[in-house]
Every structure is written in structure tokens, then in C-alpha cells.
Amino acid sequence: MIRTVSLIALACAIAAPVSAQAQTAPAATGKPTVAQADAFVAEAEKAMAAASLDANRVAWVNATYITDDTDALAAKSGAEMTDLGVKYALGAARYASLPGLSFDTKRKLDLLRGGLTLPAPTRAGASEELSTLTTKMSSSYGKGMGTLDGKPINGSDIEAAMGSTRDPAKLTEMWTSWNDKVGAPMRGDYAKMTSISNEGARELGYKDVGALWRSGYDMTPEQFAALTDKIWKQVEPLYMALHTYTRWKLNEKYGDAVQAKTGPIRSDLLGNMWAQEWGNIYDIVAPKGAGDLGFDTGDLLKAKGYDPLKMVKQGEGFYSSLGFAPLPETFWKRSQITKPADRDVICHASAWDIDAKDDIRIKMCTKVNADDFVTIHHELGHNYYQRAYKAQPFLYANGANDGFHEAIGDTVALSITPDYLVKIGLLDQAKVPSADKDIGLLLRQAMDKVAFLPFGLLIDKWLSGGVGSVAAPVSGHQAAGRARRDQVRCGREISHPGGGAVYALLPGAGVAVPVLQGSVRPVRLEGAAASLLVLRQQGGGDEAERDAEHGAVEALA
Ligand SMILES: [Zn+2]
Numbered sequence: 001m002i003r004t005v006s007l008i009a010l011a012c013a014i015a016a017p018v019s020a021q022a023q024t025a026p027a028a029t030g031k032p033t034v035a036q037a038d039a040f041v042a043e044a045e046k047a048m049a050a051a052s053l054d055a056n057r058v059a060w061v062n063a064t065y066i067t068d069d070t071d072a073l074a075a076k077s078g079a080e081m082t083d084l085g086v087k088y089a090l091g092a093a094r095y096a097s098l099p100g101l102s103f104d105t106k107r108k109l110d111l112l113r114g115g116l117t118l119p120a121p122t123r124a125g126a127s128e129e130l131s132t133l134t135t136k137m138s139s140s141y142g143k144g145m146g147t148l149d150g151k152p153i154n155g156s157d158i159e160a161a162m163g164s165t166r167d168p169a170k171l172t173e174m175w176t177s178w179n180d181k182v183g184a185p186m187r188g189d190y191a192k193m194t195s196i197s198n199e200g201a202r203e204l205g206y207k208d209v210g211a212l213w214r215s216g217y218d219m220t221p222e223q224f225a226a227l228t229d230k231i232w233k234q235v236e237p238l239y240m241a242l243h244t245y246t247r248w249k250l251n252e253k254y255g256d257a258v259q260a261k262t263g264p265i266r267s268d269l270l271g272n273m274w275a276q277e278w279g280n281i282y283d284i285v286a287p288k289g290a291g292d293l294g295f296d297t298g299d300l301l302k303a304k305g306y307d308p309l310k311m312v313k314q315g316e317g318f319y320s321s322l323g324f325a326p327l328p329e330t331f332w333k334r335s336q337i338t339k340p341a342d343r344d345v346i347c348h349a350s351a352w353d354i355d356a357k358d359d360i361r362i363k364m365c366t367k368v369n370a371d372d373f374v375t376i377h378h379e380l381g382h383n384y385y386q387r388a389y390k391a392q393p394f395l396y397a398n399g400a401n402d403g404f405h406e407a408i409g410d411t412v413a414l415s416i417t418p419d420y421l422v423k424i425g426l427l428d429q430a431k432v433p434s435a436d437k438d439i440g441l442l443l444r445q446a447m448d449k450v451a452f453l454p455f456g457l458l459i460d461k462w463l464s465g466g467v468g469s470v471a472a473p474v475s476g477h478q479a480a481g482r483a484r485r486d487q488v489r490c491g492r493e494i495s496h497p498g499g500g501a502v503y504a505l506l507p508g509a510g511v512a513v514p515v516l517q518g519s520v521r522p523v524r525l526e527g528a529a530a531s532l533l534v535l536r537q538q539g540g541g542d543e544a545e546r547d548a549e550h551g552a553v554e555a556l557a
Helices: 007-011 034-064 068-095 103-114 126-143 155-164 168-203 209-214 221-254 279-285 297-303 308-321 329-334 370-388 402-413 418-423 435-469 476-490 507-515 541-549 552-556
Strands: 145-148 151-154 350-353 360-363
Touching (some): 068 126, 155 168, 279 370, 297 370, 308 370
């Protein structure tokens, strides 16, 4: 499950109405002063705070009611926000190195300069084009359909079905149809989006968008990349053991024709639409004896008559048990907890902070299963964090960084232990696994958490080494070769169900990329994210593989 916080509510704190006037924008000539910098920051903060409310509401309506009209409104609103964000970011760059700045002014200037998710260049029409592209991709993702048994199925249902289906042919059908119908058509738009936002990033003084994103961790982009590589090296042996063991068990279940004993694991066999978390196939990999936990959280929820609302209430109960105040009444009135029957929405789970005060919400298409029970605890982690910093000045009303924002809910979700399930009446005390089942519990956890790390890293490397640093749109073959190289580098080694060893990260997936939660930079664009995660064998896969073998890949490095 990919989980995000709303782009607008969190990652893109830079928002302001087009009517906001930068009265204290730095003069085109003359040396700026500290007093001017202070005034500039105060004005920017005020304008953005005022603007964000409307922009957030527009984005919410678009995400929960996708029509041509809401797409148009969201694109317009997004373009206005981008224009304002760019204006203040450029202004901030002028003041940033001024000596004698107070801590707060300096910090806020840095936030203004680096806070945009997808900057547009200042040339006429660029922000409108960029916003239209991102809105279109996001909505295409929300409306997208794959097939199962030849019949249309939406992304939310595919996500659930891939967790429980064990028929390889059906899994392949869902995976392939989703990627072909939803991911592949985004390729051209994604390439355009990349090109425009890289141009915007360069105007702000960054090498590309990837460098802009990696600058949000209180270290240089290069230091951040080196740190993630170092940490990955520490985890890699554990991942490789998990990968090898999982491949062996899949081979045992499905046979050589479906999953070979060596080489990559077929991505559609891993129980997740993006092959990013593998816990849904725990039943296949559980070792005899120690692996038999004796219960499944999804089965317990169903047996006890939980519905999506009751699951969210239970999530709130966890935070209440820690001493947090209950969620506001508006949370229950305004959240989207289940998928509306009569319209297109973006199901991709996210947490929103509409007014930077109390109007917090989640947007999910909750299903009664273990994944979504965890996701609820995760999303609420964002909401409680948002509420915890609501008294901060607007530019500070955000996470320490986006990774930290994700970590709160994920840490809390680790508390969904057998003991917790007993405390909330889901599990009988007599069914709590004994200490000799710890191996099983840890393996179950590793299937999700350890498997995710190379996935998150791969996406980051794809962005930073591929799309993020290439001025011109990346061609399919280039992307294929790069993805292949990065797979190897990240030890991920997952293959397309079609059997090819080469895939491309679909540009469409790129939209998703920005939204990924995880080890690296989690949250960027809401929604469309997931499609991106689509590792897809290209029509010209063989050719792409030949390119890779002949060193074309390295030429891209
Ligand atoms: Zn999240």
C-alpha cells in the first residue's frame, strides 16, 4: 500500500493566491537589507497561509470527485500556487546569503526556496502546462481500470485482489492490464512534466528537481544520497536473504514454469500491486511450525463485524489511549473513508490538513483487511502530527522532513501486535502466539518493511539518476536500461510477469514516484503515484535488453 500525505497539505506548503501581492519583493537593484528580508518573509508567510485554504479545498474536491470541471479547477488552482511559490522562492534566493539574518528568517528563506514540489519556470504558460499535466495524470490514475477475467476492475479493487489471489494467470492479467491501460499512457505527459519542472528547478538554482527534493534534509543533496546508500548497504544482506527465501517458497508453490529457482522474482506474485510490500503472501512463505501465527488480522476484523468506519474509530482509539484528544467532529463529517459508489475518486490513501488548524481528514477507499487496518494507523499518524504543530507559524507548520512525517504513523503501526489485538477485543488471549512463534512474527514484518527498502531506494535512484537529472524527456529505452541497472544496484531483482528481465519504470509511474512513502523521500504528488510504480516490460523489451547488454546503460550514467 502506498500511503501519502496530501501534496498540498504537507509537501507543498508553498501556496498563495494569485492575487497576493509581494509588496516587499526585493528591489531589482541595490543591496538587500536584513529588514527587507524580514518583511519579505512575513509577507510571503501571510500570503501563503491565506491562499492555501482555498487551494486545499479545490484539491480535495478534485481528488474525491473527479470530473472534467474539477480537473480544470484543480489545474488552475495548482498553476496559481506554483506561480506564487516560484515568485517567493526566487525572492528568497536573493536574500538567502545575506549576513546578519535571524535564525527564523534564514530558516524560512530556505523553506521558501526549497519547498516547492514541482517548480515551474517563469516563462509564460509554463505553470499552467505543468499543473494541467499533473492534474491529468492524477485523475487518470484515479479513474483507471485494469481487467480481471476480462472484466473491468478499478485500481483499489486490484490492490485488494492482488493481495489474496493465488492464480498466476489472474495475477498477470491484473498486473499487465493495469500497467498497459493506466501506466503506459502517461509516458508522454510524465516526460513533459519532468522536463518543465527540471527547467523550473534550474531557475531556482538547483541542478534538477531531484536535487531540490534531496535538499530538504538539512544536508546537501550529495550527502543525503551518500547516506541512503550507506544505510542500504547495512540492510542489503538481510534483504538478499529474504529475497532468496521468498523466491524458493514461490518456486515451491508455483513450480519452475511460473517462478524460476534463480533470477528475479516475478513481481505479480508478491501480493502487492507495486511489489513493494510482500506481507500479503506470508501464507506462502511461512515456515512450518514457527511460522504458524494462528490468526490473520483481516479474518479477525471480519469475524468481529468491523466495517471501515469502525476500523478508523479503532485507529483513533489507539491514539486516544496515548493521551491524544479525540479527532474533531469535522474529521468524521469530511473524510472519505470508503469509495463512493457513484463517482471517480483517487483511492490512494492520504492524510490531509486543509486549514493548518483543525480541519484534518483522511482519504481512503478502506477495505476490511489487515493492510488497511495498518494504513489507517499510518494515516492518522499524519493527522495527529499535523494537529500537533498547528500552533506554529505557517511556514513551520510541517514535518521536520517528509521522511519523519511518514515515520510517525509507521512507528505507531508497529504497535499492532497480538497483545494490542487482544486489548481491543479482536484476538482471544488464548490465541496469542507463544514465544516460539517470534520467527514467524518477525518474518511477517520483514516481508513488508525490509522488502520496501530497496523499492523506495530504487524509486529515488530512478528519479535522481534518471528522470530527475535528465533535461530532455527520457526515452523508453533509456528508462528501461536505467531501471535495469538500478534494480541490480539495489538488489531488487524483480521481474515483469511476462518473463522479461528488462523493464522500464513507466513515466506514468513517475507520478507515483513522487508520492512514494518510504525509506527515502516519501511524499510528493498525491494519487497518481501508484501507477508509476509500474515496472513494465516494454513492447520493445528485447531491444531494450540488448541496449543494456551492449553498454548503452552505462553511457547514460
Ligand atoms: Zn504517509
